[in-house]
Amino acid sequence: MSPYVQRFVMHIGEMGSRWGLNRTLGQMCGLLYVTPEPLNADEIAATLNISRSNVSMGLKELKTWRLVQPASVPGDRREYWTTPKDVWEVFRVLAEERRRREIDPTLSMLRDTLLDEPASAQDRYARERMQEMHDLVELLNNWVDEMNGLPPKTLIRLLKLGRKIKQLLDPRRSGKAPTKATRH
Amino acid sequence: MSPYVQRFVMHIGEMGSRWGLNRTLGQMCGLLYVTPEPLNADEIAATLNISRSNVSMGLKELKTWRLVQPASVPGDRREYWTTPKDVWEVFRVLAEERRRREIDPTLSMLRDTLLDEPASAQDRYARERMQEMHDLVELLNNWVDEMNGLPPKTLIRLLKLGRKIKQLLDPRRSGKAPTKATRH
DNA sequence: CAGACTTTTCAGGAATTGTTGAAATTAGAC
DNA sequence: GTCTAATTTCAACAATTCCTGAAAAGTCTG
Numbered sequence: 149m150s151p152y153v154q155r156f157v158m159h160i161g162e163m164g165s166r167w168g169l170n171r172t173l174g175q176m177c178g179l180l181y182v183t184p185e186p187l188n189a190d191e192i193a194a195t196l197n198i199s200r201s202n203v204s205m206g207l208k209e210l211k212t213w214r215l216v217q218p219a220s221v222p223g224d225r226r227e228y229w230t231t232p233k234d235v236w237e238v239f240r241v242l243a244e245e246r247r248r249r250e251i252d253p254t255l256s257m258l259r260d261t262l263l264d265e266p267a268s269a270q271d272r273y274a275r276e277r278m279q280e281m282h283d284l285v286e287l288l289n290n291w292v293d294e295m296n297g298l299p300p301k302t303l304i305r306l307l308k309l310g311r312k313i314k315q316l317l318d319p320r321r322s323g324k325a326p327t328k329a330t331r332h
Numbered sequence: 333m334s335p336y337v338q339r340f341v342m343h344i345g346e347m348g349s350r351w352g353l354n355r356t357l358g359q360m361c362g363l364l365y366v367t368p369e370p371l372n373a374d375e376i377a378a379t380l381n382i383s384r385s386n387v388s389m390g391l392k393e394l395k396t397w398r399l400v401q402p403a404s405v406p407g408d409r410r411e412y413w414t415t416p417k418d419v420w421e422v423f424r425v426l427a428e429e430r431r432r433r434e435i436d437p438t439l440s441m442l443r444d445t446l447l448d449e450p451a452s453a454q455d456r457y458a459r460e461r462m463q464e465m466h467d468l469v470e471l472l473n474n475w476v477d478e479m480n481g482l483p484p485k486t487l488i489r490l491l492k493l494g495r496k497i498k499q500l501l502d503p504r505r506s507g508k509a510p511t512k513a514t515r516h
Numbered sequence: 517c518a519g520a521c522t523t524t525t526c527a528g529g530a531a532t533t534g535t536t537g538a539a540a541t542t543a544g545a546c
Numbered sequence: 547g548t549c550t551a552a553t554t555t556c557a558a559c560a561a562t563t564c565c566t567g568a569a570a571a572g573t574c575t576g
Binding site: 167184242249261266273275278281291297305324 | 336337343345347349365368382419421423433434437438445448450451454455458462464465468470474475477478479481482490494497500507511
Binding site: 172202205 | 520534535536538539543544545
């Protein structure tokens with residue numbers, strides 16, 4: 149591994165732990181992402197100086213993250229691995245998986261709990277807070293879904309617009325008919 | 333702690349570990365969020381069945397996350413604590429802090445590395461991948477900054493629009509700001 | 517500044533998470 | 547089917563993270 153690549157791989161490894169992966173998983177991802185050809189497990193182990201079994205377990209977990217894809221090399225029985233090379237794809241997958249792990253369980257819990265009757269003033273207060281949290285999470289979730297359905301080019305255009313989007317939105321209440329009478 | 337509140341607090345605790353906090357930190361946040369009045373450290377320790385010193389360390393870290401605010405109770409020397417009660421505020425703070433911890437360091441690393449000359453074909457390939465990653469992160473970062481500058485109401489309106497925003501983008505649709513004019 | 521009360525620090529132990537080599541399993545070639 | 551190479555599993559060990567009680571450091575009051 150050249151120093152150039154190493155700097156990147158080691159950094160991604162360090163960040164891995166902040167991203168719900170761990171150092172090794174991060175390093176594996178980083179390495180596969182910046183390596184043009186797919187690598188087999190032994191190559192990964194040798195490059196990162198970790199055991200073969202660690203690589204096996206790492207790949208297993210990375211599969212559940214959909215961050216790693218098998219590739220076969222003709223005439224070689226071993227399995228080769230790589231990551232999606234389109235960074236937008238990586239980002240999308242990462243966002244989806246993180247939502248599945250970090251948001252969805254909480255949304256379920258909130259839904260369940262909100263069905264129960266609060267039994268005291270304290271519970272009623274708690275319920276209000278939970279309702280607000282639920283509504284916010286759901287709003288964001290839906291929005292992400294909608295954005296995901298957009299063609300990438302449109303999405304990029306939107307992102308580049310940034311705050312200017314406000315101008316399209318504001319001057320004469322435009323877009324969807326406001327169902328609630330907000331203000332005149 | 334009522335079962336109603338307990339369910340919420342325990343869940344947030346479990347999720348805490350997936351959110352860069354840990355179980356205790358999560359529980360503390362959850363408890364303070366759904367409790368109407370600020371609590372002092374002893375109350376937190378007693379409610380969550382953890383040691384007083386653990387609470388002290390937890391509060392220390394939660395302060396660095398800006399998730400916890402001091403509140404003083406007249407005639408009581410002890411410090412009382414709460415979280416912001418506006419869930420949007422919590423969300424905004426959380427997003428900022430996570431970016432600071434999870435994104436910013438990587439952006440720096442990418443900038444630094446991209447200044448270096450790649451020395452081989454492999455390095456040049458790696459550089460391309462890094463450049464793309466850099467550009468994506470920067471685009472998203474800028475966009476988040478822009479959105480943060482928007483008044484909350486506008487932001488909510490945007491989020492609710494979802495994919496329909498696309499219609500506003502399309503120039504052919506109707507020259508200027510395409511108003512559907514459903515106003516009375 | 518003494519005394520009472522509160523918060524913070526920190527070294528050591530507990531718990532959790534990560535890593536490994538050896539053994540078991542799987543899959544392909546013959 | 548056997549033989550061989552590749553992969554996966556798993557129990558034990560290692561490393562890291564978390565939690566605690568005891569002690570130190572603050573802080574307010576008179």
